[in-house]
Amino acid sequence: xxxxxxxxxxxxxxxxxxxxxxxxxxxxxxxxxxxxxxxxxxxxxxxxxxxxxxxxxxxxxxxxxxxxxxxxxxxxxxxxxxxxxxxxxxxxxxxxxxxxxxxxxxxxxxxxxxxxxxxxxxxxxxxxxxxxxxxxxxxxxxxxxxxxxxxxxxxxxxxxxxxxxxxxxxxxxxxxxxxxxxxxxxxxxxxxxxxxxxxxxxxxxxxxxxxxxxxxxxxxxxxxxxxxxxxxxxxxxxxxxxxxxxxxxxxxxxxxxxxxxxxxxxxxxxxxxxxxxxxxxxxxxxxxxxxxxxxxxxxxxxxxxxxxxxxxxxxxxxxxxxxxxxxxxxxxxxxxxxxxxxxxxxxxxxxxxxxxxxxxxxxxxxxxxxxxxxxxxxxxxxxxxxxxxxxxxxxxxxxxxxxxxxxxxxxxxxxxxxxxxxxxxxxxxxxxxxxxxxxxxxxxxxxxxxxxxxxxx
Amino acid sequence: xxxxxxxxxxxxxxxxxxxxxxxxxxxxxxxxxxxxxxxxxxxxxxxxxxxxxxxxxxxxxxxxxxxxxxxxxxxxxxxxxxxxxxxxxxxxxxxxxxxxxxxxxxxxxxxxxxxxxxxxxxxxxxxxxxxxxxxxxxxxxxxxxxxxxxxxxxxxxxxxxxxxxxxxxxxxxxxxxxxxxxxxxxxxxxxxxxxxxxxxxxxxxxxxxxxxxxxxxxxxxxxxxxxxxxxxxxxxxxxxxxxxxxxxxxxxxxxxxxxxxxxxxxxxxxxxxxxxxxxxxxxxxxxxxxxxxxxxxxxxxxxxxxxxxxxxxxxxxxxxxxxxxxxxxxxxxxxxxxxxxxxxxxxxxxxxxxxxxxxxxxxxxxxxxxxxxxxxxxxxxxxxxxxxxxxxxxxxxxxxxxxxxxxxxxxxxxxxxxxxxxxxxxxxxxxxxxxxxxxxxxxxxxxxxxxxxxxxx
Numbered sequence: 001x002x003x004x005x006x007x008x009x010x011x012x013x014x015x016x017x018x019x020x021x022x023x024x025x026x027x028x029x030x031x032x033x034x035x036x037x038x039x040x041x042x043x044x045x046x047x048x049x050x051x052x053x054x055x056x057x058x059x060x061x062x063x064x065x066x067x068x069x070x071x072x073x074x075x076x077x078x079x080x081x082x083x084x085x086x087x088x089x090x091x092x093x094x095x096x097x098x099x100x101x102x103x104x105x106x107x108x109x110x111x112x113x114x115x116x117x118x119x120x121x122x123x124x125x126x127x128x129x130x131x132x133x134x135x136x137x138x139x140x141x142x143x144x145x146x147x148x149x150x151x152x153x154x155x156x157x158x159x160x161x162x163x164x165x166x167x168x169x170x171x172x173x174x175x176x177x178x179x180x181x182x183x184x185x186x187x188x189x190x191x192x193x194x195x196x197x198x199x200x201x202x203x204x205x206x207x208x209x210x211x212x213x214x215x216x217x218x219x220x221x222x223x224x225x226x227x228x229x230x231x232x233x234x235x236x237x238x239x240x241x242x243x244x245x246x247x248x249x250x251x252x253x254x255x256x257x258x259x260x261x262x263x264x265x266x267x268x269x270x271x272x273x274x275x276x277x278x279x280x281x282x283x284x285x286x287x288x289x290x291x292x293x294x295x296x297x298x299x300x301x302x303x304x305x306x307x308x309x310x311x312x313x314x315x316x317x318x319x320x321x322x323x324x325x326x327x328x329x330x331x332x333x334x335x336x337x338x339x340x341x342x343x344x345x346x347x348x349x350x351x352x353x354x355x356x357x358x359x360x361x362x363x364x365x366x367x368x369x370x371x372x373x374x375x376x377x378x379x380x381x382x383x384x385x386x387x388x389x390x391x392x393x394x395x396x397x398x399x400x401x402x403x404x405x406x407x408x409x410x411x412x413x414x415x416x417x418x419x420x421x422x423x424x425x426x427x428x429x430x431x432x433x434x435x436x437x438x439x440x441x442x443x444x445x446x447x448x449x450x451x452x453x454x455x456x457x
Numbered sequence: 458x459x460x461x462x463x464x465x466x467x468x469x470x471x472x473x474x475x476x477x478x479x480x481x482x483x484x485x486x487x488x489x490x491x492x493x494x495x496x497x498x499x500x501x502x503x504x505x506x507x508x509x510x511x512x513x514x515x516x517x518x519x520x521x522x523x524x525x526x527x528x529x530x531x532x533x534x535x536x537x538x539x540x541x542x543x544x545x546x547x548x549x550x551x552x553x554x555x556x557x558x559x560x561x562x563x564x565x566x567x568x569x570x571x572x573x574x575x576x577x578x579x580x581x582x583x584x585x586x587x588x589x590x591x592x593x594x595x596x597x598x599x600x601x602x603x604x605x606x607x608x609x610x611x612x613x614x615x616x617x618x619x620x621x622x623x624x625x626x627x628x629x630x631x632x633x634x635x636x637x638x639x640x641x642x643x644x645x646x647x648x649x650x651x652x653x654x655x656x657x658x659x660x661x662x663x664x665x666x667x668x669x670x671x672x673x674x675x676x677x678x679x680x681x682x683x684x685x686x687x688x689x690x691x692x693x694x695x696x697x698x699x700x701x702x703x704x705x706x707x708x709x710x711x712x713x714x715x716x717x718x719x720x721x722x723x724x725x726x727x728x729x730x731x732x733x734x735x736x737x738x739x740x741x742x743x744x745x746x747x748x749x750x751x752x753x754x755x756x757x758x759x760x761x762x763x764x765x766x767x768x769x770x771x772x773x774x775x776x777x778x779x780x781x782x783x784x785x786x787x788x789x790x791x792x793x794x795x796x797x798x799x800x801x802x803x804x805x806x807x808x809x810x811x812x813x814x815x816x817x818x819x820x821x822x823x824x825x826x827x828x829x830x831x832x833x834x835x836x837x838x839x840x841x842x843x844x845x846x847x848x849x850x851x852x853x854x855x856x857x858x859x860x861x862x863x864x865x866x867x868x869x870x871x872x873x874x875x876x877x878x879x880x881x882x883x884x885x886x887x888x889x890x891x892x893x894x895x896x897x898x899x900x901x902x903x904x905x906x907x908x909x910x911x912x913x914x
């Protein structure tokens with residue numbers, strides 16, 4: 001019993017120090033009201049998506065988007081706006097890719113394909129070869145060199161629809177895109193094509209970064225739309241000897257300079273201590289990059305607008321980080337972490353928004369259990385706005401390099417049902433983002449920033 | 458301390474009796490997997506929406522939809538399928554409504570308007586009158602007869618975007634549509650037109666039921682799209698004396714017979730005890746009725762399919778009720794309650810799905826606190842699927858008449874951000890429903906039905 005009472009007492013002490021106050025509820029209500037009734041963030045998203053689509057790192061579009069973000073932040077009356085230089089990889093997709101089925105039994109068909117990001121091209125002449133369909137890693141190994149040499153490997157493992165959280169399904173299947181080329185080249189494949197990482201059935205191919213293993217031959221790598229993958233699978237049943245023609249003139253180029261964009265509201269008490277939050281401004285060359293991740297940029301810039309508008313003066317410096325190059329090599333995240341380390345900048349927390357602009361329901365927190373517990377204490381303040389889920393877990397790739405500096409990392413977690421319908425595809429356009437759903441994300445981040453600033457972690 | 462220990466003991470007893478077991482988690486996982494990987498419910502929704510659009514009570518479309526539901530249930534190998542007769546009101550919209558602004562200063566403009574449900578017509582010649590804009594009940598009263606007599610009252614109180622739950626905003630503003638006609642007729646208005654109950658900005662007028670007070674003159678009542686309302690408001694500022702021409706040839710007709718449709722899986726132990734769940738099959742004449750409420754019909758029929766497919770034999774009889782006439786006079790709900798009362802049918806619970814086919818997050822429960830507490834005990838089983846919110850509150854109008862029989866009533870609660878974009882408008886089409894979001898609703902209802910069947914309330 002004594003032990004039990006001691007535990008109770010300890011719990012009471014632990015929870016009282018940052019126990020939410022009534023006036024916090026009023027401030028958070030103001031934050032949500034401002035976010036839900038103002039259209040700035042949605043208009044920013046629309047501008048970023050329509051004027052700067054295809055802004056993958058290394059392109060002129062990315063450079064222009066950086067300028068846009070810098071000018072936008074400068075127009076907001078912040079205390080500081082500046083650029084953080086870094087070098088990014090550069091790649092060019094070349095001419096419109098071609099994918100064509102050639103079969104005397106199944107007919108001739110065009111497929112909706114695209115090159116995977118940073119894949120090598122096929123050369124001007126393209127590649128024509130037989131196709132072997134593979135739906136698991138085990139099947140690839142079983143087929144081995146006898147079944148694969150000289151052929152195009154067609155990865156067709158669909159995302160498992162039975163997972164509630166679609167990122168779990170993505171995690172299980174993305175090996176096909178990320179590492180499939182080298183895994184197949186090991187057995188002599190001449191190219192690979194993978195079913196798009198999407199649970200919907202449409203005709204958009206989804207691109208995304210792929211990596212070659214240093215020790216294996218490099219082969220061209222494509223994605224085909226989910227409808228195209230279903231068709232190709234059927235045609236292969238009709239004619240296992242059908243041939244596939246694939247053509248891409250993509251090529252890698254020399255690295256070029258780029259930037260993260262930073263905007264700050266200086267803290268009134270501890271201006272050398274930071275709460276950082278951001279999303280990434282780069283987006284795949286074939287997309288507007290709305291859910292991935294124009295939303296994250298617009299939401300986190302909106303946090304500063306809300307603080308300014310409501311006249312909430314933070315004790316610590318609030319910093320939005322518009323990250324460059326999440327999609328390819330996460331150079332923006334690395335540059336930011338190096339900057340923080342070099343300057344020994346103390347961070348109370350870093351928050352990333354990169355899981356789509358859908359109705360948010362919580363935060364995934366990469367921090368100590370004590371810190372997670374402190375954040376969970378704020379749940380009563382956020383539950384009225386549907387923010388109920390606070391779990392220890394991963395945050396995001398733009399802030400992960402801050403981990404060695406023991407900075408608590410948070411990721412906004414949003415409803416994931418529709419995310420992979422759009423990710424990395426031309427369908428990821430601004431009109432797929434619902435203003436209220438996105439605005440709730442801005443408010444959730446602003447509310448948690450307000451609480452971290454007030455009570456620390 | 459003794460008191461404390463007694464409380465602990467009491468709590469332990471209270472929670473143990475329906476404490477979830479590990480095998481329940483496995484069954485619920487099966488339920489979700491089946492719901493998320495099968496497309497039946499979504500196809501049923503699509504058929505109902507496209508083949509039977511505009512199925513408001515009293516129409517041939519509604520009759521055909523009843524037959525469709527009956528045949529669908531009969532095809533599922535259920536134990537019992539039957540119709541429950543009732544009488545419904547009938548109304549005809551007549552010719553396409555007209556709304557036109559006539560002004561020498563603001564120009565001539567066509568407005569996107571529709572008659573409110575069960576409103577009287579203007580007659581063939583239409584009505585032309587000056588317009589007075591009203592944005593609150595107080596303003597109406599202040600204007601009084603001097604400001605209103607002979608004019609058209611234009612209700613233009615927008616839904617308040619700052620509420621998280623959009624049904625709260627709807628509740629605040631729907632008086633304009635539901636009672637606005639009589640409120641204005643009291644002061645001599647010749648017609649009313651209200652801003653559509655929607656938070657989006659588009660050109661769809663939203664209809665919905667309106668009621669005349671018996672003691673006041675009846676005047677025609679229209680809705681205008683939100684964009685149209687914004688424009689009209691601007692034109693009125695340019696020219697307060699502008700005239701509005703409104704025309705509708707709608708009229709009420711004699712009542713006709715209709716039906717609820719019932720399908721059952723007979724209970725293995727207590728077949729005379731029921732768990733009922735349903736949605737309403739009627740939908741406004743200008744819509745496909747996807748979110749409102751084809752989804753509810755498809756989801757609750759899906760519950761029976763899931764039980765059959767997984768071979769879960771319920772102890773109590775599971776009954777889907779496809780309700781007729783939620784939109785107008787709730788005659789289906791009344792007929793069902795009368796049926797239950799007449800036959801003294803014991804119900805463990807009744808569950809309604811009528812809040813849109815968006816990602817669900819909980820249940821609103823109209824039952825005793827003890828029963829609410831028992832349901833809350835199941836939260837650990839449902840949280841992995843995003844179902845975390847269990848609150849005492851209203852259920853739904855199709856099951857509310859069961860309340861006097863002390864039947865616990867539950868409503869599935871889904872993310873509300875997009876609901877009023879579509880409700881009662883031509884934009885409420887099946888493609889606005891995301892299959893996964895809708896399927897999660899089917900699974901949530903099936904899971905709660907499984908738990909109620911196993912543990913009772």
